[in-house]
Amino acid sequence: MAVYTQVPTEELAALIARYGVGSLVSAKGIAEGVENSNYLVDTTESRFILTLYEKRVDEADLPFFIALLDHLAASSNPVPCALRDRDGVQIQRVAGRPACLIEFLPGVSVTRPTAAQARAAGAALGQMHVALRSFTQERPNSLGPAGWHALAERCGPQLDAIASGLGKRVSDELAWLDVHWPTDLPRAVVHADLFPDNVLMLGDKVTGLIDFYFSCTEIRAWDLAVTHSAWCFSADGSRFDAALGDALIAGYEAEHPLRPEERAAFPALARGACLRFLLTRAWDWLNTPADALVTRKDPLAFLRRLDHYAAL
Ligand SMILES: Nc1ncnc2c1ncn2[C@@H]1O[C@H](COP(=O)(O)OP(=O)(O)OP(=O)(O)O)[C@@H](O)[C@H]1O
Numbered sequence: 001m002a003v004y005t006q007v008p009t010e011e012l013a014a015l016i017a018r019y020g021v022g023s024l025v026s027a028k029g030i031a032e033g034v035e036n037s038n039y040l041v042d043t044t045e046s047r048f049i050l051t052l053y054e055k056r057v058d059e060a061d062l063p064f065f066i067a068l069l070d071h072l073a074a075s076s077n078p079v080p081c082a083l084r085d086r087d088g089v090q091i092q093r094v095a096g097r098p099a100c101l102i103e104f105l106p107g108v109s110v111t112r113p114t115a116a117q118a119r120a121a122g123a124a125l126g127q128m129h130v131a132l133r134s135f136t137q138e139r140p141n142s143l144g145p146a147g148w149h150a151l152a153e154r155c156g157p158q159l160d161a162i163a164s165g166l167g168k169r170v171s172d173e174l175a176w177l178d179v180h181w182p183t184d185l186p187r188a189v190v191h192a193d194l195f196p197d198n199v200l201m202l203g204d205k206v207t208g209l210i211d212f213y214f215s216c217t218e219i220r221a222w223d224l225a226v227t228h229s230a231w232c233f234s235a236d237g238s239r240f241d242a243a244l245g246d247a248l249i250a251g252y253e254a255e256h257p258l259r260p261e262e263r264a265a266f267p268a269l270a271r272g273a274c275l276r277f278l279l280t281r282a283w284d285w286l287n288t289p290a291d292a293l294v295t296r297k298d299p300l301a302f303l304r305r306l307d308h309y310a311a312l
């Protein structure tokens with residue numbers, strides 16, 4: 001479920017009226033997603049997403065995310081922009097929460113991608129990186145190497161309650177990454193969470209890239225490593241699909257070739273990607289009651305992916 005905040009109909013109708021996009025016909029809460037409240041809103045003229053930003057998104061970061069989406073859309077990337085109301089305002093307050101009315105994009109996210117779909121996702125990521133070369137704003141990555149140490153510390157000995165020996169495995173991996181994490185690769189603003197559920201597709205065509213709320217300034221090739229770790233394994237992380245991996249990277253390189261030093265660092269970047277998702281999932285696992293409405297994601301699915309990259 002992802003409707004944490006209910007919006008009274010009268011408030012929603014008044015909000016929609018400010019945009020000049022017809023009048024409210026219906027609004028339905030969207031079940032997918034865990035972080036923000038999302039509504040599918042139909043007006044007499046069109047369809048929109050209304051997002052109310054909940055706990056994870058810092059309101060102070062919203063202007064960065066909105067500028068990023070505007071920049072990407074201006075260079076023909078399939079991202080949803082926040083609409084401006086008649087006064088030019090993009091960030092509203094709805095039911096007490098910061099909120100944006102966002103363009104609706106067609107498409108569905110795939111659960112078992114084909115090689116052609118992985119190639120298209122890689123190409124979309126490459127095109128995004130080309131467009132972001134000229135985006136000058138910055139946002140620090142709170143879930144980069146320093147953040148992993150802090151998160152591992154906060155999880156503490158509880159990691160072993162998830163799987164015996166996990167605490168030691170995490171601290172060994174942190175120590176390895178401290179030595180091997182590249183320091184001289186090109187940095188840029190990246191998406192940082194381009195999982196299949198954040199890519200909308202129609203057949204083999206990417207129709208939408210969504211959920212930019214982790215985007216930040218980071219090693220650019222790390223974004224490809226995150227995407228590779230998310231797209232190219234069975235859901236439980238136990239089986240790597242080399243054909244998907246090759247297709248994803250070929251799609252990316254058709255738009256944005258990797259430098260030799262980025263290729264060389266790829267296994268280390270992928271290990272960092274796996275540790276990031278292992279740790280955030282572990283934290284959520286330990287801090288979300290088992291009977292909560294939100295589905296907990298399995299941290300060990302990223303330990304198995306980590307095993308794959310560590311064996312390279
Ligand atoms: N612009 C959009 N156009 C069409 N559908 C969208 C759009 N934005 C979001 N959605 C739909 O809403 C769902 C939830 O959105 P999203 O993934 O951004 O949720 P979240 O709670 O912010 O994030 P998370 O995936 O991290 O839990 C998506 O799976 C998608 O189906």
Ligand SMILES: N[C@@H](CCO)C(=O)O
Pocket residue numbers: 193195277280281297
């Ligand atoms: N895409 C992430 C959730 C957002 O950090 C995961 O699957 O763990």
